[in-house]
Amino acid sequence: MGTLRTALHRGAAIALLLPVIIGMAGCGTGDGAAAGEAVYGQPLADQFQAATEATRGAGTAAFTSTLTYGTASADAVHEVAGSQDYARGTSRADVGLSAGRRFPEDALEFLRKSAPDGRQTVATAGDDVYVRHGGAAWLKYKPEAVNRLGEATGVIAAHAAGDAAPYSGTLADLVPRVIPREKPERREDGSRVYRVTALPEVAAELLPRDLQRLPDGWGTEPVRLTVRLDPDGRLASATADLAPVLKRLHEQGVLDGVTTLRAAYELTAFGEPLKDGTPGKGGEPVEDAGEALAPVTTVEDGRCGTTGDTGLGSEAIMRPVDCAVRHDLRVLAQVEVDQVLPGNQPVGNGDAYAEEECRRADAAAPEGWRRGGRYADGFRFQGESSVSVSVTMGGKAGTGGMETVVTGSYTCFLTAA
Known part of the structure; x- marks a missing residue:
């Protein structure tokens, strides 16, 4: 699931x-x-x-x-x-x-x-x-x-x-x-x-x-x-x-x-007249969210973005911006989890494996990303994963066994200090 x-x-x-x-x-x-x-x-x-x-x-x-x-x-x-x-x-x-x-x-x-x-x-x-x-x-x-x-x-x-x-x-x-x-x-x-x-x-x-x-x-x-x-x-x-x-x-x-x-x-206040409040009709600037924003899972490594004005309360969607201007996060890497474990393992999700992949990405990131205290210590990540159990056939008797398969896609990122 x-x-x-x-x-x-x-x-x-x-x-x-x-x-x-x-x-x-x-x-x-x-x-x-x-x-x-x-x-x-x-x-x-x-x-x-x-x-x-x-x-x-x-x-x-x-x-x-x-x-x-x-x-x-x-x-x-x-x-x-x-x-x-x-x-x-x-x-x-x-x-x-x-x-x-x-x-x-x-x-x-x-x-x-x-x-x-x-x-x-x-x-x-x-x-x-x-x-x-x-x-x-x-x-x-x-x-x-x-x-x-x-x-x-x-x-x-x-x-x-x-x-x-x-x-x-x-x-x-x-x-x-x-x-x-x-x-x-x-x-x-x-x-x-x-x-x-x-x-x-x-x-x-x-x-x-x-x-x-x-x-x-x-x-x-x-x-x-x-x-x-x-x-x-x-x-x-x-x-x-x-x-x-x-x-x-x-x-x-x-x-x-x-x-x-x-x-x-x-x-x-039933029936009291209202001005047409549709944004843009009074000359207010309006942006298309579909063009201005992007899922963080689609952003290239090293890109920066803001999340405070999206209205979503989530880091899953960001507004890509130049890293030289004020931003909330910087993408470290997009990582994949693909683990096959013997037997029926009590694994709920792929987060532990994603954390290890993100740790590697953080260690390999350019030193300049951390210089000057711009980002908080450590990294964060989010994504989706699935866990399934499959039966494998094998052995001389053909009795086979079970495997637990953990897969997922995650985004690792730094957040502003």
């Missing part, structure tokens, strides 16, 4: 800013009872589907989505705050990860795989996703670029506009896939509160891509959701207690220090 090793980044907490919503147009649709009839007049099992249509019918909305990892000492919050234009199929939002001072550092390093360093803004327009890191130009991830650059782009591609909302990867995607079974609580203002459950594998789609795949699945324990629809039947908020999902992560040895995991989503 193949394995993929992905490097982690250090990052800082960042401020999240709601995009400015232009105008003072009202967001109501008339008498609450009449407006909500298109949703609340439907059979109970159909009300969430109708609510999704009513929400889209508002035209625009501001939204906030959070995924909160709780510990006994502090929380870490992955937050998205922005606006959506349902008619255009566009969105723009600020994205970031913030953590309390006492949040466990090892867990925070793991979470930073999907939250790159510094301020990041994400915009969507149909199937295209744009990322701007700090003051850099926008990077446009078209479907063609995603296919070319590979799996590491999933953390960005997952937010492309979907059926429920122009910004995907939130509880808005889950609500229409859940069927309410019990009548909701009706509030004095005419809003309704539903308490429902979702399948754990569906709820796990709220997690960063790095956490979504488990070898043995997500089990069967349901995830509890609370969904509130406003008097007009539009989605106003939703929360989910992801305890069953966290339990399965713990069983895989992931996020051991995290004791609670909750998701939340809120919509406000």
